Amino acid sequence: MAYDEELADRIREAVEGEPGLSEKRMFGGLAFLVRGNMAVAASGQGGLLLRCDPAESDELVQRPGVSRMEMRGREMDGWLRVGQEVVDDDGALRHWVDVGLAFARSLPPK
Template sequence: MAYDRVLAERVRELLAGVDGITEQPMFGGLAFLVNGNMAVAASGQGGLLVRVPRDETGGLLGEHVEVMVMGGREMVGWLHVDGAGLGDRLAEWVGRGVGCARSLPAKAGKAAVRRR
């Protein structure tokens, strides 16, 4: 399944004017990175992947929000928010992902696709 291009455009609009943002196709979706660190992604399985501090993962789970699973393994520090869980909370989820990614050391020398 291809990622939701409408969702990707909504994320792109929320990130307009934010410094250090790049986009890169990843895992069948479109990832948005802050200084080389993935913050959020329009998932190839639908919905949004969101990077969060590992110790906050459990407290954010709920209806429409679960730990991201990749290759049958739970990825603590990454959430999958399905489309029904985004609604009017997209800005909140994107902000949470950007805040987490911004707290990490910048990655130098990573090739990435510039924002359009």
């Protein structure tokens, strides 16, 4: 499945003006990076893939439509999937984009 280009455009709007921002095709989607660190992506599986503080993963996955990203059958702290039904709402999309941006800003540049 290709990523949702409309969702990518909405993310692009939300991150507009972010210093050090770049875009890169990753994980079957379109990722938005801050100084080389992935913040958020329009996922090829639908919805968002985003980075967060691993210490906040337990709390964040308690929200409806949010789960840890799985890679090779293992759930990963610090990587979340946010369902399309959640980010259909502009306010919710902005919230999750902000979570990803905040974490990416906290990392050293690559």
